[in-house]
Amino acid sequence: MARFHPRLLSIASLLLGLLLSASSASSQNRINVLLVTSDDLGLQLGCYGDPVAVTPHLDALAADSTRFNVAYVAQASCSPSRSAMFTGLYPHTNGQYALTNSGYSLHRQFRDATLPNRLAQEGYRTGIIGKLHVAPESSFHWSFRGKANTRDVASVANTAAEFIGASSQPFFLMINYSDPHWERNQGKGPWFFQDQVEGQPVTVLTGKDVRPFPFQGYRAPQHLDRIAGYYNAVHRLDAGIGMLMAKLKSSGHSEDTLVLFLGDHGPPFARGKTTCYEAGLRVPFFVRWPGVSKPIVSDAMVSSVDIVPTVLDAVGAPLPTPMHGHSLRKPVAGDTSDWRPYLAAEFHSHGLTPFFPRRAIRDDRYKLIHNLLPGNPLQIRMDGDPGMDEPRDPKYIESEFERAYQNWAAPPQWELFDLESDPWELHNVAGEPSMAAVRTRLTAALAEWESETADPLRDPRFVEEMAARAKAGPASKK
Template structure:
């Protein structure tokens, strides 16, 4: 009996010294697509052909109301990798235009997971400055790859990474679809491309001119190709033998690059697909709670048994995994600054609850330059697809729309201070209620919530001087070469030399202040 006991004790000691705790840590596979909202079959889109993502949703949680922090590529990616809003981490515009985080030592997922014993890798673009802030062990296909070259390599490189070692891993796979150019078919994918006669424009646009149909069809073709590539990736994970201990998370980085989508605070820009599968840990269901991609970092750190990062504004999603009712957030926040400097600069802050949404335009009654920029871009794309003479076509389509849609586009072009929408009765945000007396109490409540959040997260644009200075700085930069060479001053004057005063505070104490 004693010999048996000693044998078990010795076995336990060997297992402990070998790191049995680490063995229990799940692998993390984070899949990110470009420029697509929830235009997937599992979200009810009748034009989407997405069997692999639909199956993934059936096996896990489909978050029906998931949102990014800002509807821009670099800004969104920096947020889900740091767990901070753009005004907290500093990546308020595109990395390709020189925008950057305030501090290189801002805590992030690869750094925290490496400290917890994880191998870390990324396939596809990072698109955040400085790249050195993200210490991935493995990085393949570092470009955006909008030409869609060698798409099979995403799964091939992932397979190599899965099998490289036995330690738990974190791998982020970033696909180029459905970013423009919307390429109809690449390497035989999709096998049977859709045509303009088979689709309609997304409802949140409020218009559906025939000249746009081919472009919209190719957007759906990009999503179909994305789905096939994700299917290959998931098959590679299965073949590695590690799928049962892997959390798979799929998100879009923001909505489609269409009218009232990307580069806005409307639902078409900030609402994204989010699906999570964790075998034996998640009860498959559809989740209606308001969730944000800033929730991913605390979720992953908790699952990985990694040290939590103090001061993160998001919260772990683990209480939602059972599908049982839980107390959750009542308000969710998003924001916007700029994308590519002057052509897109129009800062906003937004808050929503279960029914209503408030957008605050920080430069009210001024022209939003992205309005005309997006129309020009879409008309040029339609013309390139053979729609001759479509210049001015979107303006005509808007002018001939319903009065409600015409008013919504006029408001988008020159927005007032506040926009208030009833998302239950007006899900596409066509009817601004901000000046309606019967909604005055709702307006005040959401204004208070938004102000409290901005104060709590130390939003630098609460200071009129910072807003004025940022406006002058950003609107002076009109092209990418200027942006790349610009030493953006906001990284200093937003917070002085102290930089980000929230989640990096403990890091500053440990490492000392680092001069930008």
Template sequence: MSEKIGSSASSAQKNILLLIADDLGKNLGCYGAEVTTPNIDAFASEGVLFSHAFTSTASCSNSRSVIYTGLHTHQSGQYGLAGKAHHFVIFDNIKTSPAFFREQGYMTGLIGKVHVGPDYSYPWHIRNESTTRDVAWVADQAGDFFATAKTSKQPFFLTVGYIDPHRDMTRSRFGNEDVFDTRIKDIPYESSNVKVPNYINNIDESRFEFSEYYRSISRLDQGIGMMLEKLKALGLADDTLVIFLSDNGPPFLNSKTTLYDAGIQLPFIVRNPKAATKGIKNPNMVSYVDIFPTFLEWTGKTQNAPKGLAGQSIFPILERSELVPEDEWKHHIFGSHTFHEVTNYWPTRVLRTRRYKYHRNVAWRLDFPFSADLYGSLTWDGIRHSQPQGKERDIMVGGRKLKDYIFRSPEELYDLDSDPLELVNLANDEKWKETLMALRSQLEKWQDETLDPWLYRDGVSKRFIQHHLDAGMIVPDTFDLDLDNIRIR
């Protein structure tokens, strides 16, 4: 009976279901990790799994703003976290996807984590904000939303912001001691058998924390299965584009809050119900700025859509399992990070191609800051205390010296073919100067085109002195103020 009702009620609709995990890296079975995620794995087998999907910035609010606006953080104004004392929000003139699709007659909703602002820029019809990790409750709320949309015969755009697998407020846990619906099964991991990713130290503390992290991921996986079953039971799956992704990488050093690949190269799985082919592994590079344009193409709601979005729809390459020629699709992505917490100022811009990674660290004279959750973690505690410092041994963070993690160069250049962990900085190697200059030029061109305030000359924002430059003022062609050359004409 339900199948008949569902197939007749929404056959012309183009719905959107956006599922956002919190602090999840590529720690899923379908990405080759030894983590129990049968529901997400099954979802991937029904859609397209991208191997090279990137957020623009490895910070929760910032990344979500990129998803919702189709703009990099320096374009939208979401420079850092939205909540608590941080209070970063997008500019008033920015049109978000929830606002746009509401105008287009969609029933819009958010269940779970919001973490963006201001509220009036995100006018969801139903805003069911919650910090619960009870993914069964979340699925039930979504089921009610789906039923309401179906009854009203409205197309819908629902975002589900999961809390898992973010750290909780303790030093080492991931919400696993909470009380959950009996439909949720605890899937424990033995810390001694856990495989720790190679970007972080393999020590007792990290093995324990990853065992707890993986428990949280397996709970999330059950929630995804329940969510998709609700959609299917109401007969809406055949008319709903579903995207599953994470906002940023795992909450460990060398990942979250950095623009290293562990922080920004993330799970990204798309199920287009109209696709002819399933179970595709797509190697092409996509960015989170491409998500809003993808929604526009899926729905056909392109008239009066926001202009100047930074990305492009992924539909032209969605069902491709091979690399698309460069004249058909981009083979690079840009990243833009400025703040995490309000005290975590570390403006960085990044250009990543298939082979190279170029970082421009604008405030390189500052220490790289610790976010509160990473500083309080047992893994960091173990790193700083388990390795005695001295002339014979450096404290290491993964394969990187701690001092190189804290004190970074103005520029970083990595050959990812030989150095996927971004450990050997080639920026000062004369043999790589031509590559460095080409990538630097490409990044600065993008900064200029996107009106990035953090494109610096002589230690000051080029954008904010542009009127002086237009009037003929000449400044040294350097990133930073050079005390040996401070004259300005």
């Protein structure tokens, strides 16, 4: 029978205790993650220079974070956009081509590797407040699902505090605010923006307090009323962010929590959401990474596909493959060397129809859009929203926007814009001889991105198949 010296047993016990204590401390000291999204929020914030928005809390968060000037979502539609946040993959790879109610969902091979599932495997508590909107929902493993009304921003903050304080185990919490998405309302129509919810915002704007969006140039009185409603929702969101960050601070986790904030795409107005224009793709994006990020404004071009690799880098977890995004560790620290020279995005469809496939790529000045079905009439009423059809009364349209609306409604095969002189993409210069070299360069960059990401829509037969599926209805989709 083996015999052990009492002193050796004592030393072994001490070492085991130290190892277990270190393991527990390591688990408890791992960085927490708070991912916050806003539904239909473009650059309508004070920190991005919007002349109407009064957003002191979001501006304060931005000032304490790395704020990205040029941040794209993968696709300017709710479900596809969120699918990229969960997978680090563009929708043409992950399978969530359109809204969940159109029958599309994540491909089976990517369902176990979504961000919350990976973090659960790493020992994190995973929570969500607000809509998920990526299919199938059953493939996501949450340890907590908050039931707060996400327009009642005080309730959201309280629910978040409940989850954060429930355990010392590290957490991942995703909060998806509904604002400034419109809300169905029997009295004012299906596309009504709620001016006030539970007293927020305190001050309510009307159409007389706002101006046309710079990407629209449309002055119809009823349209200005809708814009005012949108800003009221933005202001309510801002109040909620203030409450949420106060709860995080009072929990003691402000300095050990990676905070990411972004919109899921641009505002639900013509030439915004559901397009590949800047007003649809470009969103506010802040990253506050304790001990890593600097409170700077960065011109590095970033994407929502960068969220997964950033979070997994922060928690020390390996990346799944394939992966389209890159960790933001270097850009948030102020190092943009060897960063991407081009930024790409896409669109397929929003609801069931119409199928309207596009690809877009930009550098620091020029932007190219490839419409795969050129001239395809835009018959979309996004989410049933007549606001997409509103800019049709010529007496309210500023003259320089007339051609832009024609291209939006039935676009040519190629659109090229000089974003330096034409930031809202009003003048298509794709056919100008002086732009031939730029167009050739961006076309090559787009083809390279499509090849690297194995874009199935490179094959015209696949485009035809998807168009046929859209026409046939959701039962034909997989």
